[in-house]
Amino acid sequence: MSEWIRCPICGSKTRLQIRKDTELKNFPLFCPKCKQETLINVKELNIIVIQEPDAQTQSR
Numbered sequence: 001m002s003e004w005i006r007c008p009i010c011g012s013k014t015r016l017q018i019r020k021d022t023e024l025k026n027f028p029l030f031c032p033k034c035k036q037e038t039l040i041n042v043k044e045l046n047i048i049v050i051q052e053p054d055a056q057t058q059s060r
Contacts, residue, residue, distance in 0.1 A: 007031035008038055008049045018042055026050065 002017040012033040018024075024042040031038075039050040 003045060005029060005040075005042075005047065007034060007036070008040070008047070009036050010034040018045060020045055 002019045004013045005016045005018055006012065007014055007029070010031060010033055012031065014029060014031055016029070022042055022045075024040065027040050027042065029038050029040045030036075041048045041050060
């Protein structure tokens with residue numbers, strides 16, 4: 001049995017399916033509806049969104 005991965009931003013289905021034994025680490029998930037890319041980890045059908053730190057400006 002497999003499940004569709006849903007976009008963590010807008011909630012719509014993406015083009016990817018995962019199974020119970022699927023493992024992804026630092027996977028760039030792209031949503032065709034909202035055009036956003038999100039880094040995720042997947043293990044045993046649990047999807048964890050990786051929050052990227054905001055870019056810091058370099059001071060001189």
